[in-house]
Amino acid sequence: MSRASDRHATRGDLVLVLNCGSSSIKFALFDGGQDPLPRAPAWNGKVQGIGGPSPTYGETGIEPAPVELDADHPYRSALQRIREGVLARLDGRRLAAIAHRVVHGGSKYFAPVRVDAGVLDDLKGYIPLAPLHQPFALEAIDILLRERPDLPQVACFDTGFHHTLPIVEQLLPLPWDAWQRGLRRYGFHGLSYEYMATALPERHGDAARGRTVVAHLGSGASLCAMQGLRSVATTMGFSALDGLMMGTRTGALDPGAVLYLMEIEKLSLEEVGRILYHRSGLLGVSGISSEPRVIVGHEDDDGEAGERARLSLALYVRRIVREIGAMAAVLGGLDLLVFTAGVGEHNAFVRERVCADLAFLGVALDQGANAGNAAIISAAGSRVLVGVEPTNEEWIAARQAIAIVRDRTH
Structure with a gap:
């Protein structure tokens, strides 16, 4: 990645967004010009x-292909592969910043922040609160x-949007x-909800x-729940x-069940x-x-397999309906109900079952x-406007990082 200090960041620079999980890194490069x-x-x-044994690298529109990563340092190796892709696309421009989706900012960090050694140490203290994402x-x-102390690293927090709770x-x-x-209670998925606070009034006007x-x-x-576009x-x-039942996570659970697992089942x-x-969750x-x-x-399978399939989806829908x-x-x-993210955007049968129970x-x-x-899926006579809106967490993170860098240059 080319040398680009925040002192020289310009409107023509690029910003890279990284969304790191335990076994994957999503990346997106935005044109700040x-x-x-x-x-x-x-x-x-x-x-x-x-x-894992078979890592892959894929760019949007291109079939993922096997990629060789250093077995001793796979994460570093994956970042290097992304770096190579960025270098190939600079075209004379500079990388102004790297924005990172950081799930938890604790009670100290709500606004995006440039990360130094002190901030990094603080954020490590929140790893137990988000072990699936925070450490990575x-x-x-x-x-x-x-490797690049001159290149701004900006943490963009999933908890930040809920500071208005x-x-x-x-x-x-x-x-x-x-x-x-x-x-x-901190709340999460804040980058997604912040995008909704931008996109929904554009599509639905005052209803949002x-x-x-x-x-x-x-x-x-x-x-x-938003009122005036605030959480x-x-x-x-x-x-x-x-909260909700998830893919592999429980969601809200009687703490007595946890005590039982530890005290009685040892x-x-x-x-x-x-x-x-x-x-x-659904898997369990x-x-x-x-x-x-x-x-x-x-769901139509015979025996226990079919029954468990039906029950898992019934419970999944029930928890969503209860919480709505x-x-x-x-x-x-x-006034307005909006579905977003992978299941919300693409699983019509989930939306249908949820909305049927919200009659x-x-x-x-x-x-x-x-x-x-469709963007609007409610019937003409519905008292509640129901929509589907693709989320865009990466754009929110890029926008936050650019604002941080520009603030430091003026």
Whole structure:
């Protein structure tokens, strides 16, 4: 990556966005030379299977292909492969910054921040709160800080959008000193919800500024209740385990069940963690997959397999419906319901089942529009406007990073 300090960052520079998981890195390169910043990246893709036997590298529009990674340092090697792709696309321009999706900013970080050694140490303290994502984003930042200390690394927090939550939504019913130590409901998927706060009024006008619930349904899943495009309630809380049933995560769970697993069944903390994060949710109940589109194909199977498939999807939908009802109660009604993220954008049958159970709120679907994943899927007579809106977390992160860099140059 070319040398580009923040002192010399210009409007023609590029910004790279990295979204790091335990075995994958999504990347997107945005052209900061255009104002407003284009919502489509100039180049993007994904390295998958990092640390596994068959990693792949793929750019959007190109079939993923096997990639050779250093077995001892697979993450560093994956970053190097992305670096090579960036270098090939600089075309005389400079890389102004790298934006990182960081899931948890704790009680200290809400706004995007340039990461130095002190900030990095702070963020490492939040790894137990987001073990599926936090350590890997920080590993990438650490590597790049050491290799390119002159290149700004900007942390963009999934918790940031929920800074507007009223205190009553942040509080946990624990002893008061827990609040003082930072145990509170933070909320997540904030980059996605921040994009919704930009895109929804563009599409739906003033309706988006009213009583809105956004359902971010992906491998991780949550809801956000918005009033005036600000977060007023959300389903994820202290950690990304709370709220909705997810692909492999439990969602909200009676803490007594955790105590039982540890005290009666004598499972270790590590074993319980694996159950809660990796072996539960749709995968755990169905025994088939963490993907609704896969499970639905087994609902007509005979015997236990079919029953578990049906039950897993019924529970998944029930939890979504229950929590939308709770969000509507907080808002005092519902004007707009929006589905986003992988499941929300592409699984019409999930939307159909959820909306059928929300008929009591006046929700009515246009079945043809829903089947086609249209931007508006509610029927003409529906009292609630229902939409589908693709999310764009990478664009939000790029925009935040550019703002940080430009602030430091003026």
